[in-house]
Amino acid sequence: MAMNSQIEQLGRRLNKTLEDIDQQASKWVARSLDKHLSVGITGFSGSGKSTFITSLIHQLKYSNHAHLGGFLPARDERLLGVKIQSLDDLPLFEYQQGIQALADDPPQWPPSTTHISGCRLVIEYKKKNILPTFTGETRRFTLELRDYPGEWLLDLAMLQQDYRQWSIDTAALCSKGIRQELAEDLLENLNALDPLAVFDEQQIEALYVRYRNFLQTCKTAGLTFIQPGRALLPDSEDFQVFIPLFNLQTLSEHQLNKASDDSLYKVMQQRYKSYLKEFVQPFYKTFFRGIDRQVVLIDVLKALSGGKEKFDDMVIAFSRIIDSYHVGNNAFLNRLFSPQVEKILFLASKPDRILMNQHEALRRLCDEIISHICPQSVRNRIEIETEIAAAVRSTHDHNDHLTARLLDGQFGELRHPPIPDQLPDSVQWQQLSQWKPPVLRAPVNPDLLIGGRLAHIRMDKVLRDLIGDKF
Structure with missing residues (x-):
């Protein structure tokens, strides 16, 4: 019985594959x-x-x-x-x-x-x-x-940056002009974080809510270059939240690479990579x-x-x-x-x-x-x-x-x-x-x-x- 079930499943997969190939072939012929x-x-x-x-x-x-x-x-x-x-x-x-x-x-x-x-x-x-x-x-x-949504396109640019560079660029962007005025004490809180400290889920969840609200405020104020763009859209909580760390330039790459796996930096880095892998790359490819x-x-x-x-x-x-x-x-x-x-x-x-x-x-x-x-x-x-x-x-x-x-x-x-x-x-x-x-x-x-x-x-x-x- 188990063997018959496996054969049936294999047959269904084969039929689905053939249907997909047929649809793609039709598109190729139409394009040609x-x-x-x-x-x-x-x-x-x-x-x-x-x-x-x-x-x-x-x-x-x-x-x-x-x-x-x-x-x-x-x-x-x-x-x-x-x-x-x-x-x-x-x-x-x-x-x-x-x-x-x-x-x-x-x-x-x-x-x-x-x-x-x-x-x-x-x-x-x-x-x-x-x-x-x-x-x-x-x-x-x-x-x-x-x-x-155009906001998704902004995230494609993140594929060209690692987490460290993205954080440094975001910190520089937020430290001047309208963004600096809108951020109020959020900048101070982000700058006070120790990237090498042990990750605290509740702390980062609370900071992410504030950071997302800051991004929404930037959008309402008429700014356009906002990342991650997905945070601006409804139902944006379907990924593990991450925030930029604003003082990474004070640490060498060697120090960051040697950080423990449960450090704030390493957890944020992993979540940034996961966001790109699970949301941005599939959008780009498919x-x-x-x-x-x-x-x-x-x-x-x-x-x-x-x-x-x-x-x-x-x-x-x-x-x-x-x-x-x-x-x-x-x-x-x-x-x-x-x-x-x-x-x-x-x-x-x-x-x-x-x-x-x-x-x-x-x-x-x-x-x-x-x-x-x-x-x-x-x-x-x-x-x-x-x-x-x-x-x-x-x-x-x-x-x-x-x-x-x-x-x-x-x-x-x-x-x-x-x-x-x-x-x-x-x-x-x-x-x-x-x-x-x-x-x-x-x-x-x-x-x-x-x-x-x-x-x-x-x-x-x-x-x-x-x-x-x-x-």
Whole structure:
């Protein structure tokens, strides 16, 4: 009986393995024919990621009347239909929930996503050249959308550091500027810890709670470069907590290596390694590296309005993100057997908060930021593009001001200082210091539930840059 049970289990495993191989083979064949693309979409909380994905799906589903003049397959009415399917390895992105929120009275923004999700769009389209072929005049293109929190990307940078270096860098970061003001007496407590003392679980648990609250405060204050990023998200207590030790530079590497296994340093070091091994590396291997193209949403306007220190902190965060991408030549066999990120689209979100005559300045500023942090060696091997887009347009342009409905329902005029088209100088920072981009209410649009048009800014350009070459 035991032998039969083992044989049955072996048979089930073999069938599962064959199914997995079959699914992978189907993806490889689709990639080889340019009929399959996996797109990762990320952005820090508040960047408008859920709204962007909802709008992207809606524009494709109802492309014939979506005003997508820059996306030729839609302009020429060659998109025949879009089916939304779930992915095998991710929870389904709640597109319908997002559309329902936008169609409500009063309208709401789609709920923010704090965990990974995704969907598969099976797009049926008409060939550009409709001469009869043995495969017919219509084609199918499969687009995978994979949504994940930008905070997880920040943790990828930790893979390049050991615990000692990460602690030293974090201590240096927290000892100046806004972080130093926000940390209050936490810095003193962290500096007072003896790395060679015996580890005390209760002490570290209490300090971790304070450190996590400090990270949340940094985020609320408008800072971006925060690690570990997972601590910012709900249900973040599924790992053994660790904190940086702020006085490791006072001890030599030899002293630290000789520390006892139950010392504070050795326990924190082991937990740091476990965090990378159990959470960060699997995300990199099974999710991040399976993406062909990437959209990174950046709320540049929010960073501008926060002042130079917060703006510079955002630039540091995105420079670390760029360092995390494993890029290659993406030759034919690479696409089949080891897909690599071949294109990154950095997208300045929510440009409807500024006048249309300032949109090009915002795009140039976004390009300047990425050019500043993205080395030419990366650009030589991967296509880097910048664009601006409002997934849902909430304002009306009146030459010298905007009108819109604010989150409290009040309707009013909006004005703003000139948007710099390059990294701001001291005079521009002064002009920007009194401006706070408003939080807007989504426009009233009950027809969305029956396929009504969703007003946007440059989503056609985004679709062109992202998938236009596949049709």
